[in-house]
Amino acid sequence: MQKKLYEETLKTKDIYKGSIIDVELQDVLLPxxxxxxxxxxxHPGAVAVICITEEDKMVLVKQYRKALKKAIAEIPAGKLEKGEKPEICAQRELEEETGIKAASLKLLxxxxxxxxxxxxxxxxxxxEGLRSGEKHTDEDExxxxxxxxxxEAREMIKTGEIHDAKTIYAVQVWELQKLRSKL
Known part of the structure; x- marks a missing residue:
């Protein structure tokens, strides 16, 4: 790592320990x-799943986001549990939020x-390889x-109904796949 693009941590103070995030204050030495x-x-990390049905529809979940003070539509996603592999978390979150199981998941x-x-x-x-599962969200979800x-997804981006980076990314991936399939 180049010294000119590095900050040395001198001291760390824990500010908050939560169930989703921890916050710390660091004193650093600048270059x-x-x-x-x-x-x-x-943050322990998260997963998100692009799920396209046989009817050529993207599966989204609408959820109220308190930080935004509004509901938005997002691709299924969730937080990694300590030591959990991302693929296992993705499979779990997809079924919990949508009632869909995947035969396989491809990391994009x-x-x-x-x-x-x-x-x-x-x-x-x-x-990939979608089949019915059982929807069972967390009790506070x-x-x-x-x-x-x-x-419809493009229009939802324009109106702000889709307004998060991972879902906008997913829509762009889907659009690129469709373009490539026409070539």
Missing amino acids: NGRESKREIVN DSFYTSPGFANELVYIFEA FVERVDVSLE
């Missing part, structure tokens, strides 16, 4: 020799959601399954 502070959100990509202050890494899977066409 120019000065000191600064960094507020860091530690992973990305950091907000690298300026958080270490959350989201793994994006594509579900209220979701509504919505299956949409590509055109």
Whole structure:
């Protein structure tokens, strides 16, 4: 790692320990020799699943997001449990939220959601070989399954009904797959 693009952690103070995130305050030494502070959100990581039905519809779940003060439509997703493999989590979340099981899941990509202050890494899977399962959300989770066409998904992005990066990414992946299949 180049010294000019590195910050040495001098001291760490735990600010908050929660069930989803932990927050810490770090004193850091900057490349120019000065000191600064960094507020860091530690997250165990998450998964998200692109699920396209035989009817050529993307499976979304609508859920109220308190931080946004509104409901948005998202691809099925969830937080990794400690030590859980992403593929196992993706299979679990897909069935819990939608009632769909996948014969297999293909890892497409992973990305950091907000690298300026958080270490959350989201793994994006594509579900293959869909079959019926059993929907059983967590007791504090209220979701509504919505299956949409590509055109409907594009419109939902325009109106803000889809308004999160992982779902917009999923719609773009789907659109690219459709374009490639026409070539």
